[in-house]
Amino acid sequence: MRILIVYTTRYGTTEKAVGLVKKLLGERGHEVEVRRVKENPSPSGYDLVILSAPVYRDGPHWDLMEWVERHREELEEVPKAFFLVAVYLAGSVFMGKLHGGIAYAQPLVEAFEVPPFYGTLIGGEIDPDKLSDEDRKKMVRFYAVLGEKLEKKSLFSEKDVEAFVRRALLYYDWFGRHFKRGEVEKAKNFDFMEKVRELERLMG
Ligand SMILES: Cc1cc2nc3c(=O)[nH]c(=O)nc-3n(C[C@H](O)[C@H](O)[C@H](O)COP(=O)(O)O)c2cc1C
Structure with missing residues (x-):
């Protein structure tokens, strides 16, 4: 497949993860462009488009x-997956509201009519000596x-990137x-548990 990885980074952890994703996809024979x-x-x-960014300010x-936002219309037409890099992976309920963890991804999921079909968080890194004074x-x-x-x-783990x-x-x-405009209906009746049982049978 032709895959685009789009990312941003401040201190390089996301870039490191993106480099590994590119390598792993390349090894599986995919044509990958990183921008x-x-x-x-x-x-x-x-x-497939893979979106990637660190979590800053929640x-x-x-x-x-x-x-x-700039490419929303085009993005509705293409299957999307994402990973976010963060340090507060577990998240919590804070004053009755979901905070941290996968709740960080909410704006990304809600940005689309046809949402990303898969996304997760991977562990980030903090080095106080490298941060700007403000950060x-x-x-x-x-x-x-x-x-x-x-x-x-550092919560960064190559295994998490491989799992993604x-x-x-x-x-x-x-x-x-099928997670693109015009086709998403095909995925509506997808039976997740049937697939899991199929995998179990394959694995013996
Ligand atoms: C100013 C600042 C704000 C951050 N805010 C969050 C946050 O709200 N939640 C979180 O889990 N991590 C937060 N982080 C941690 C970053 O997600 C982590 O350092 C990540 O590895 C940065 O990725 P990058 O090197 O690609 O920029 C923050 C880091 C900084 C410097």
Whole structure:
């Protein structure tokens, strides 16, 4: 397939993940193009578009969201998957509202009439010494809310990136290829559990 990966990054973790996704997809024989949102690539004409961004200030980085807004009409016509890079992976319920974890992806899911068929979070990294003064101050506050101190940490795992690629391709075959305008009806009656049972049979 022809796959476009569109991403943005501030400190390089998302870029590292994107590089690995490209390599893994390439090894499986896919033709992959990687573009930064700032280059304003067109998503038209690909079989699959992978959106990727770090989480900043409780949501997908605004540069990705701006690009999505600019290309929303074209993006409705193509199957989409995404991964977000974040440090607050578990999330919580905070004053009765979902906070962090996969709830970070909500603006990305709600941006479309035909939503992404698959998306997940992968672990990010924080190195206080590398942050700008402004970002360091924000992060100190972020961790204070969690009752923690800002410290260097890495939750990045190649295994998580590999899992994203494996699942994105599996679900693309199962139903994701129909997640585009005009075809999404074909995926409506998809029986997830039947597929799981089929896999179980295959695995013995
Ligand atoms: C100013 C700032 C705000 C952040 N806000 C969040 C946040 O709301 N939730 C979260 O899980 N991670 C947050 N992070 C952590 C980043 O998602 C993490 O550092 C990620 O690895 C950055 O990816 P990048 O290197 O591609 O920019 C924040 C980091 C910074 C510096």
